[in-house]
Amino acid sequence: MTNPRAPLATTTSRGIVLDLIRSEGPVSRVELAEHTGLTQATMSTVVRQLILDGLVLETGRSESTGGKPRVLLNINPDARFAVGVQLGADFITFVVTNLSGAVVGRTRTRGVGDESPDRVIERIADRIGRLLASLDIATPLVAGIGIVAPGPLDLEAGRILAPPTLTTWGDFPVRAALQRATGLPVTLDNDATAAAIGEFWGGTVANAAAHCTVYMAAGIGAGIVLGGTVYRGASSNAGELGQLWVDDPTGKTPGGTVEDLAGPRAVAGRARALIGAGHAAGFELSPDGDPFRDFDLIATAAVHGNPFARELIERSAEQLATAIVNLANILDLDSVVLAGPSFATAGSLYLTAAVTRLQQRFFARARHPVDVRLSAHVADAAAVGGAALILQQELSPRATELAGRARRRPG
Amino acid sequence: MTNPRAPLATTTSRGIVLDLIRSEGPVSRVELAEHTGLTQATMSTVVRQLILDGLVLETGRSESTGGKPRVLLNINPDARFAVGVQLGADFITFVVTNLSGAVVGRTRTRGVGDESPDRVIERIADRIGRLLASLDIATPLVAGIGIVAPGPLDLEAGRILAPPTLTTWGDFPVRAALQRATGLPVTLDNDATAAAIGEFWGGTVANAAAHCTVYMAAGIGAGIVLGGTVYRGASSNAGELGQLWVDDPTGKTPGGTVEDLAGPRAVAGRARALIGAGHAAGFELSPDGDPFRDFDLIATAAVHGNPFARELIERSAEQLATAIVNLANILDLDSVVLAGPSFATAGSLYLTAAVTRLQQRFFARARHPVDVRLSAHVADAAAVGGAALILQQELSPRATELAGRARRRPG
The missing domain is CATH 3.30.420.40 (ATPase, nucleotide binding domain)
Incomplete structure (x- = not known):
């Protein structure tokens, strides 16, 4: 908690606090208040609700530095999970991450090839179901699926347009189809963009x-x-x-x-x-x-x-x-x-x-x-990024864009 | 005054109002208040001061649409002038613009060549003095000089580093030298960046x-x-x-x-x-x-x-x-x-x-x-941009960065 950081692009105190606990925890309420500029009273209210919701845990007390030892807060990693799917002509890669962003499961199948998009979506839904079952993760704990694909995409419509490497997917409504097949919320994004978001989310390039x-x-x-x-x-x-x-x-x-x-x-x-x-x-x-x-x-x-x-x-x-x-x-x-x-x-x-x-x-x-x-997740970086997209939405519900920990330089 | 526009990156009401009058005038106080979200009382105070400072003029009344005709405000174009200098191996180009951004004078001399930077700065100062004299512009009305050069530059130190086309200028403190030679405030920027700022300032690419x-x-x-x-x-x-x-x-x-x-x-x-x-x-x-x-x-x-x-x-x-x-x-x-x-x-x-x-x-x-x-100013675009840098500082004193009239698109 020593580095200054730019505020997350979220409009909610809840989102800011939850993301700080995730990235900086274990951390005390006092440190959170100092770091966010929120009052201690507001901080107490926000933290109480996060604990009631099962997203945050009290995990011990800080070393005493003379005063009263402070209760430390940490994210409850098993409170929510997210699925990332990386759709490619070469491979389809699946990861499951917990709320702290750690990869708890992964698998990979053959790429899209000449199969029809509908058939591929069926395969993906089936594989996600089996992966979650093998990890003993109940569906209500799954925040959603982040599926990532090469561009061009129409992000608003949730469609793949006509990527040079996925030629049969032109105009296919991938988001709606996967949502229907799994019953889970689905977000679509560009694979390279998702990979970059994953790198920031993971903290490795936080100061770039x-x-x-x-x-x-x-x-x-x-x-x-x-x-x-x-x-x-x-x-x-x-x-x-x-x-x-x-x-x-x-x-x-x-x-x-x-x-x-x-x-x-x-x-x-x-x-x-x-x-x-x-x-x-x-x-x-x-x-x-x-x-x-x-x-x-x-x-x-x-x-x-x-x-x-x-x-x-x-x-x-x-x-x-x-x-x-x-x-x-x-x-x-x-x-x-x-x-x-x-x-x-x-x-x-x-x-x-x-x-x-x-x-x-x-x-x-x-x-x-x-x-x-x-990348630390070199082969699965875009799938990890897809899961990060979901966790980010879960952690800061009204955030529409990533804002990392970059300290802006002058000029 | 029909298009919505993003606020300028200025922290002062004065800067916002002055830039709106410049870009949208003639315009009434009521329209300015509607457009900025400032109260009519604040707007009246700001406008009164701008008129006292000689930067804004009352220029007539709007057509009556049933109600009382409104007094229209316009920038006083001759209240301030700015000099733009485009430093190149090929040519050195000079423009003078008035407060509304119109080019009122221009000239061009031979490029930098093998001359020493000190000698070139002398030439530039002399040429600026003669250009302003020929236009009957008194020094106190000149807000400053924006000099632009190819990169790499050190903008903080006001130095040219080692551009491939200006090899003898490595590490030369161009900003300080020109300030000393002219007694005017000098800003240094990259030529291409200045040209882009000039295009936005001129309004031709405002919605990009x-x-x-x-x-x-x-x-x-x-x-x-x-x-x-x-x-x-x-x-x-x-x-x-x-x-x-x-x-x-x-x-x-x-x-x-x-x-x-x-x-x-x-x-x-x-x-x-x-x-x-x-x-x-x-x-x-x-x-x-x-x-x-x-x-x-x-x-x-x-x-x-x-x-x-x-x-x-x-x-x-x-x-x-x-x-x-x-x-x-x-x-x-x-x-x-x-x-x-x-x-x-x-x-x-x-x-x-x-x-x-x-x-x-x-x-x-x-x-x-x-x-x-x-560009409408194809040969002189960077010099016009250099002058725009100065006018921008003059119009919105605490603005550190251009923010144009772009309407952000979703996604």
């Missing part, structure tokens, strides 16, 4: 002034948090890092998008083409030709030092590193997190390339460094 | 949710205004569009920055190289080899249909258009303005390329268009 979570699954996106607030753009479609276009500077070839050049499908396709042309790989690609399984095999071989695989991954890592430098030069970033299933195996190679390129080419490098790290 | 002013002088930058607020990044170095790196997607050539590939120096260099290799240009380059004069000659020839020049400018325009699409895909822009001396002659060719590329490759194009236009 200008942060991006670079998210690579089948596609590549970026979740942007500026001054502690999620930045979404004019139509909630900001951060489309994979859609950055790379022109051939010599003008001789047509160029392509970062996703087409550096994404998992591109790496897998390049590997098959080279092997088809007679290059010796030194390892086997997948028998069914699944590009995401291929990418994982290549990443594994690269990490184990196979030179053919290493060159493929390093080329992808360098192309992505250039895109990250460009993102940093536009936004003057001080923090980048790499997250998503495609960083799960060879994330360290991507991290090294990003760090190196930023040292060489970040415009403001003489002013400040860019902190770059791999 | 996510706006960039793409600024091309010797270098290329972007001024970013999100939700009506200037976005500066972790160290006030956001928007470095010219520093975006373009990798060769085939991996065969080393690539380069957008500025190195598409900027005026690159175009001039390519023309000289081609002519040197025997290509027939059909027009003369400058005898002294000045790249900015060459660029202007090429742009002029391109606009007049010379095929050699046209191909050079179109290649530059396409490379810049790709960078603009990338900026739009990161920020989900709904508004772009092209400004700066390098758009003065062939701006329409750059505009066409940007519009075409955005139609083809802007990720959220199915959701909303991007409004792209040339």
Whole structure:
């Protein structure tokens, strides 16, 4: 409780107090009052109601510093749970988190593929039911499901529009369908944005002034948090890092998008083409030709030092590193997190390339460094972020936007 | 006075009222009270003081709509003046604006070149003195000088750091030096940021949710205004569009920055190289080899249909258009303005390329268009923005940041 923090973007004292107890607990009523500026009387009323609602527990007393020892408050982690679902062409990932944000269950199934959206929603609902049952979590304790998908999305309508990696989901009302299938409240958000919210919620990038979570699954996106607030753009479609276009500077070839050049499908396709042309790989690609399984095999071989695989991954890592430098030069970033299933195996190679390129080419490098790290939940970051979206709504019911713990810098 | 508008980021009623009168006048006290939510009594007090200070004039009466005709208020445009100076390797541009933001004087001299910063500051101070004298503006009426330069800058210290196009100005304390030389208050800002502030101040992009002013002088930058607020990044170095790196997607050539590939120096260099290799240009380059004069000659020839020049400018325009699409895909822009001396002659060719590329490759194009236009002050936009910085401080003394008239969209 020593750092000053900006207030959460909530209009309720209850939300502010509950989020403070979650992120800073165990903590006393006196400290909470000092920290929020609320009067001790208001604080007592709010805390009493939170205890009655079962959301907060008294967990002991502080060390005496001469005066009367203070009762310490903590979040009741098992009072509520949230489900996060990460919808991808490569995988569908599920996590369950408790009210303090800890992951208490996770599972993963095959990606969306060519299945109809209706059938996939059935699969998801069934898998959520079985996961909650295996964890002995009763439905009334589940605050909701945060499902996340690549953009473009229509967040207001709860629809997936036409993501390049989920082509059959055009205009599908995913929020309404999953709500119907599960009977639980559902929130839809962009996967990269959710991953960034999860990083802030988890506290790892709490002091960043200008942060991006670079998210690579089948596609590549970026979740942007500026001054502690999620930045979404004019139509909630900001951060489309994979859609950055790379022109051939010599003008001789047509160029392509970062996703087409550096994404998992591109790496897998390049590997098959080279092997088809007679290059010796030194390892086997997948028998069914699944590009995401291929990418994982290549990443594994690269990490184990196979030179053919290493060159493929390093080329992808360098192309992505250039895109990250460009993102940093536009936004003057001080923090980048790499997250998503495609960083799960060879994330360290991507991290090294990003760090190196930023040292060489970040415009403001003489002013400040860019902190770059791999997400602690690298493969499941967007699912964890989806659950965080739900917990955030639960903790601060009228908050409409994340505001993290960023201390704004002057200028 | 029909559009709702977000409040200016000022803490004073005086600032809010003065800016409303400036942007919306002629306007009555009743309309001002309705629009600001201030009581009529407070409004009368504020307006009385503004009239006493000579900043506001009573200018007539509104048409009667049955009731008593209302006295209309307008800004007194000649109550204060501001100077904007645009410092560049190509040119130094000076404008003087009155309190309503209208340009009442302008002039331009040769760029910084190899001269020492101290000598250039002397030149600038001398030129400002002569310009104000020619306009019969007494020094006490000059609110200050807004000088703008390419980044990186240290805004707090009022220093230019080490811009790629002003290499001899590294660490030069430009604000202090110009203050000493003129005896006037001086504000330093980034040229592209100032140009963007000038566009908002002028009202042309007032409703943009996510706006960039793409600024091309010797270098290329972007001024970013999100939700009506200037976005500066972790160290006030956001928007470095010219520093975006373009990798060769085939991996065969080393690539380069957008500025190195598409900027005026690159175009001039390519023309000289081609002519040197025997290509027939059909027009003369400058005898002294000045790249900015060459660029202007090429742009002029391109606009007049010379095929050699046209191909050079179109290649530059396409490379810049790709960078603009990338900026739009990161920020989900709904508004772009092209400004700066390098758009003065062939701006329409750059505009066409940007519009075409955005139609083809802007990720959220199915959701909303991007409004792209040339600045009304295309060559002097940053100088006009520099003067706007000063007027803004004068009009709302405690405002530290621009907040425009953007109506935030949901999401």
